[in-house]
Amino acid sequence: MKTKFFALALAASLFLNSCSSSDDPTPAPTPASGEITGPITANKTYAYGNYTLKGIVKINSGVTVTFDAGSTITIDKATGDNALVVLNGGKLIINGTADKPVVFTEKSKLPGSWGGIIMYGDAPAKVAGGGTSSTSEDGNNISYGGTNATHNGGSLNYVRVEYAGAKLADGQKENNAFTFYSVGSGTTLDHLVAYKGADDGFEFFGGTVSMTNAISYGNYDDAFDWQDGWQGTANTNWYAYQTGKGNYGMEIEASANDNAFGPKVTNITLKREAGNVPEVGDNQVDAFQFKREGNGEYSNIIVDGYGNFTTGTTTYKGSVVSILDAATNTHQVNTGKIKILNVKISNTTNVIPVAANDTFTVSFPTGTFTTSTTATGASLTTGAWATVDGASLIK
Template sequence: MKRKNLSILALAFTLSLSVTSCTIEINDDTTEVAPPSQDTSVMEGSGTLSGTLTKDLIIKKGNYNLEGIVKVPKGITLTIEAGANFTVSTSKSSSLVILQGAKIIAEGTADLPIVFTTANKKPGDWGGITLYGEAPIKGTNGADKALSEDGNATYYGGNDSNSNSGILRYVRVEYAGKKIGDGTSETNTFTFYSVGAGTVLENLVAYKGTDDGFEFFGGTVSASNLIAYGNYDDSFDWQDAWSGQNNKNWFAYQTVIGNFGMEIESSGNADNTAPKIDGITLIREAGTKPEVPNSPEITAIQFKKHGSGIFSNVYAEGYKNTNGQKAYAVLIQDASTEAEQLNKGKIKVSPLNYVNSDNAGVFGYAFNTSNPLSFTSDTTVKKVQGFVSGAWATVDGVDLLASLKK
């Protein structure tokens, strides 16, 4: 595939502040990288966004198209105002990628969210939103940098725990997350590579993607009021020793196809800082099947490869044995995770209310253990509240928060 680079002469950029539409695009035949401009451009209500930005851009309320892989490079800020809606092209591989040193300021409201969708409305239509930050990671063998698996072949990892990649607030992403090429690479609905604690992630919806709803690759960022609805793989996933400490109100609703509610690992690093989440609700609708038929990936929360987490006020409902495979509230996949994380207090899921589910009262283990953990469901733990109703959590007239109100 031909490399796509930029030069000033080859950049095709048409924009007028006095009109209501614009197109931002690049020429594929260029060979030099253009230095970013310090000017700011504005999209006023309509237009197409594509290519790599070379100057700050403000996108006003309105209806837009997003076409291809849109990149925001170092030193550039993309600002998206409340009520901006994007229809993403499915005629080519499309995604929105915020690179290291860049920022996205996307602040919607409950009634005027920022929405990314497709005309096809089919899971896996596009690549979703990816943020790269400059916070530390621990990759395989403790590496402080790793190569992304999103098809961008970009290294991530840094040394600024408080790095700031911007703000995502009241943003809904629909029908994203997809396999790339031979399937060894993939994107999620929201992907966070080494994103720092200075970044704000609040009131986000990952709706019907074909991979994970939210995945963290290392970093220190925290997130509040997340909704993962109808994603094919795991609703929440992390690796590379993600260590966010101020997470609150995570809600997953698994329907039709879905694997683990949460899949947690630390890329084999025993020395990690356990992330903390207060308020988790995981609901698996009756009849939901794993992505691969007869797969054992039907448990609410799985820990493996030294994955860790301190979770409080957890409610899990509907995790049933399927085709001979057992479902658990919590599954520990390997002995080293038990020894170094569970037994040392870096895995805690308490209080936990496990409702209408199989294998109540016991943790699951994918190996022989002499110390299986048991628990008593705490019926005082209810489904997470704290979400604001509104257009941000409503798709095609369906209130995504409805099951929390029952």
């Protein structure tokens, strides 16, 4: 009898201990840490953690660099020029998630404090003068352009770049949060946030890559910008919120080449907060601005807040669409190469396309500019990836 009672007690004890251990929560992983410098010459994975990035860190050709979900990479402008650069042939893999994005930020939290993420490829470009290659204007002075339409520079998923827009070295202009030079269609750009930079949120210089689920918030220049014959056609869910200081919602040009092709973007929201002023107090106050033969098809759009801007005795026209030059009007508008379809407009002064000056008249062909009361614009899910300091970026 004693033996039976002992066996039962032992079994009960083992059962309770088993239950207790299985119910214990899995401890959170300890964040890694370290300094990221370059050039990076061998494959490297940065586990979940908190890192600092110092200098112009270049990922060499043939090298893959991976960042795990939830990581934060901090830059300090006091250290000098800083940027993360993916050279042609290199790959950047960022495995963020909606609740654990990978965030690149800067210590001072001031726009224009570092150079952002810059990626190079050898996808086709068509630059000024009709050439197929050019040299980057970002201070790196790297050639871009080629014939590899499916170039693969990696995959950027759930990534936020904050406070970028600095000039690097003797660069001709500020860099953007994200800059893509001849990046190809094999590259994935999904759920990206450009937050409070001193230049554009996103800029494409040629290439065939497309971008999905993108937010440009509070950038000083344009929310979205491209040139050199960018021809991504699978773009969707682009959201811009311009607050404080900012220029065009989209600045669209083709480097003065009358191309037979053009980009396509569906599901677009362009919002300009009341009181937002252009960067240098001029006429850059339109939702869509086309120049130098820019074209493309844009559909299911919300435009809100692009009213006139008055400075002193001068008033600049705020509009849904502005055509900057006569050549773009003749070759792109009049031939139907620009399509603005299903656009819902509010709080905007000029609700039909206008010329940026009085030397020509804009008249879109039937069916190439259409308005709607039911357009829905970008469809994005809120979450940590689109939240800064506890505030959602999706207004």
